[in-house]
Each structure stands twice: as C-alpha cells, then as structure tokens.
Amino acid sequence: MHIPDGFISPPVAVITTVISAGVLTLSFSKMGKDVKAPVIALTTAFIFAAQMINFPVAGGTSGHLLGATLAVVILGDPWVATISISTVLLIQALLFADGGITALGANIFNMGIVGVWVSWLLVTTIQRLLGGAKKRLPLAAGITATISMVSAAVSCSLLLIISGTATLNLVLPAMTGTHILIGVGEGLITGSVLRYLLVTNPDLLPNDESKLDKWLVPVIGTLLVAGVLSLLASSWPDGLEKVAENLGFIHLAENVRVEVPTPFADYQISGINEQIGTSISGVLGTLICFGLAFFMTKFMSRKSA
Numbered sequence: 147m148h149i150p151d152g153f154i155s156p157p158v159a160v161i162t163t164v165i166s167a168g169v170l171t172l173s174f175s176k177m178g179k180d181v182k183a184p185v186i187a188l189t190t191a192f193i194f195a196a197q198m199i200n201f202p203v204a205g206g207t208s209g210h211l212l213g214a215t216l217a218v219v220i221l222g223d224p225w226v227a228t229i230s231i232s233t234v235l236l237i238q239a240l241l242f243a244d245g246g247i248t249a250l251g252a253n254i255f256n257m258g259i260v261g262v263w264v265s266w267l268l269v270t271t272i273q274r275l276l277g278g279a280k281k282r283l284p285l286a287a288g289i290t291a292t293i294s295m296v297s298a299a300v301s302c303s304l305l306l307i308i309s310g311t312a313t314l315n316l317v318l319p320a321m322t323g324t325h326i327l328i329g330v331g332e333g334l335i336t337g338s339v340l341r342y343l344l345v346t347n348p349d350l351l352p353n354d355e356s357k358l359d360k361w362l363v364p365v366i367g368t369l370l371v372a373g374v375l376s377l378l379a380s381s382w383p384d385g386l387e388k389v390a391e392n393l394g395f396i397h398l399a400e401n402v403r404v405e406v407p408t409p410f411a412d413y414q415i416s417g418i419n420e421q422i423g424t425s426i427s428g429v430l431g432t433l434i435c436f437g438l439a440f441f442m443t444k445f446m447s448r449k450s451a
Contacts, residue, residue: 147386151246152398155309163251173225174446187440189220190230194435195372200380207388208380209328214261215291216336224266231258233439243411261298288337295329324385372428
C-alpha cells in the first residue's frame, strides 16, 4: 500500500504532508518522559523487517504486514504507535525507494494515522466485548488488524480518487476486495505474534532494560526475519501495484522522478548478489530503524520531562 511518486496530485500530497506533520508533532508532544525507548525501537525494527515479507494472495497479488495493530497493542499508546509506523515509512522512502518521497505524507496518513487510530479504537472496543481477558487479546488484535488494513486501503483509494488518478466505482471495490484478503493475512500474523509474546513474555515485551537475556530472542528473531525470512518473500506485485496495473495507472509512477539517493533501492545493494543484497539491506534497515526510533524517543522524552 506504499503509494509511489506520481499516483497522487500535488495538492493531495501537500495536504496529507501537512496533516501528517501536524499529527506527528502532536504525537511527540503527547509522549511522556516514562516511555521505554528500547521497546519502541524493537517494535519499529520488527515492523520494518516483517514488512519485507510479501505473502501471496489470490490473483497473482501479494501483501505484507501493515503493523499498525501490532504497534498499538505492544506500545499501548496510539501516539507512540504513530511515531513507530511513521519511522518505518520514513526509512523505507529515503533509503529503500519503497513509497514515494512526495507521497510520504500520504503514506503516513494512510498507515500511520488511519491504520493506527482505527486499530486503537477497535482493539480496545473488541477486547472489552470479549471480556477483557488478556488471553483474548490475540483474537481481538487479529480481527482489528484485518479491519485496519482495509481502512487504510479505503483511505488510500479516496486519495487516488480525489487526485483524479482513478474513479470511485473502479478503484474503491478493487482496493477493498484485494486488501480484505491481505487483511486476513495481517490478522493471522498479528494474532500469532501476540500469542507467542503472551506465552513467552506475559508483559508482551521485557520491561526491565537491564536484563539483556530477555531481549535476546526478540532481537535475534527480528534480525532473522529481516535477513533470512525476507528471502522467501513473494515476487508478485502488492495490492496497490496490482490494482494500478489492472486499472491502467501504473505508468504514472514513471512520470515523477524525485532524485534522492536511495542506497538500498528495492532492498538491494549495487554490485552484490541479489539474495545477499536483500539480506544485508534488510538487516541494515532493521538496525537503522531501531537506532532512529531509540534515539528519537529518548531525545523527545527528555525534552518533554
């Protein structure tokens, strides 16, 4: 669902950038001094790594984790979750050419704002309806993740419609139908990850920063996802790309060229074997996401103290 350059009009790009910048500024101001930077950083790194793994769905289309519900549940705060998802999108756009530079505000709006806040509202509501028991959390989050994915896809469709890129009667059902299927995968992955965390770490992630042994499995697991499991990703086009091909506006991505150096474009490294390049770029991207999220939240939490 990463919108590339050229899919949305300049006014839509500017408006979504202003909105996203405003929400991010507010998110940082809402972040308390007691935030756990390692938990935020590791969650951000895992979402980056997990988004590298495209899984196949029907019709030659693939999808990948959005991660909004996962971030909301683990971090327990939609403001911090917005920062986490936005950090991933920023690194993807600037270093990996995954999502357009001019469309970064739109991507943050769809995934980091709509996806996150729908997740927050739904997961708390569904969890309450299920009785509030912690063991029900993976089910509540799985249902929420599916709906969150579709909500972000609808938001993306509306931006394409407003931009004049596609008509409502074509793009909305196409994007919704495709992302319902992707959303099912999102829900299963989200529920499974949370089920595992509840079994191994009842507090979802270790809260004692001094006990490094508790961090060993999550850290190694995240690096394995980025460096090894990413090699198993489906090569089929993702939901938005497939819809763009079917509706005939895929060429618009070629009309806008934003000349920004992207050292790991398409998750590759120039001059290195494709699979090795994917592994190295995935691990480096994961570490960069971790470092940026860690130092950013540390700095901003001290500023708000």
